[in-house]
Amino acid sequence: MMTEAVANKDVEVKRTEELPVCVPPADVYETPEKYVILMDLPGVSKSDLEVNVEEGVLTVSAVRSLDTGSAGRVLLEEWEPCRYERSFNLASDCDTEKIEATLRQGVLTVTIPKTEAARPKRIEVKAE
């Protein structure tokens, strides 16, 4: 029994390592104050998701949980288990300290505010 459990675990680990990489579709846009990245990650829960910033590169990686529910006979399979991964080079005006990420119904939203210096400023005109 014990041997079997260990063997199964090995199979699981091996499978995760060998998962093919999927590039999730993304929208990226810029406003005067921030950059926003929207990414479709269906089937990914918060615990399976990682968002990292290292040396000006933002990387999103996630594994779609392999719960097949009833785990029965497959009649139609249009997606295969995969590891989502995508990186973005951040522009120099990104404030990497204040990046926010939210995951909602399979969509990841990453908001990257621009540095104070890069934001548009309104200069008061004084009358004399």
Add this chain to the structure above:
Amino acid sequence: MAFELVPWRRRKAAAPSVWGREANPFVSLQREIDRLFDEFLEDFGLAFRWPAPRRRGRMAGGLLPSIDVSETDREIEVKADLPGLDEKDIELTLDENILTIRGEKKDEREEKKRDYYLMERSYGSFERSIPLPGNIDPEGVNARFKNGVLTVRIPKKGEEKSTGKRIPVKTE
């Protein structure tokens, strides 16, 4: 795979005009054809890149949400990728063994004036029908929506052995 954050608008403005700087019009034509070909292949996931990026869950231009269907002795399970939808945007009907998923993905991008770097996700309405085998119990259908994945479980009817009636053979 890293992506330069340079807006399309600016990139276009910086690019040389086709007839201006490019001395040979045939070279520029060749480039344009190559670019269109690459884009076309990429749309079908056939771009010559390694490792080939896989894109899933695209719904625009007649492309439908990805669906998995599996069955056990007791039930049929249908899973559909619907990232970004709310449960109230999904309409599910079961009519004469045809399960239909309808929905509308609304544009959640609030700002109107923006510079786009990438636009790969799609918005709009879609409809997809999945034919199911005959022995299902429409009363027991159970649907739940989590992390952008819709899971519908349709129980099968109990084994009805009455359909095959045994006819005794008599001797005369």
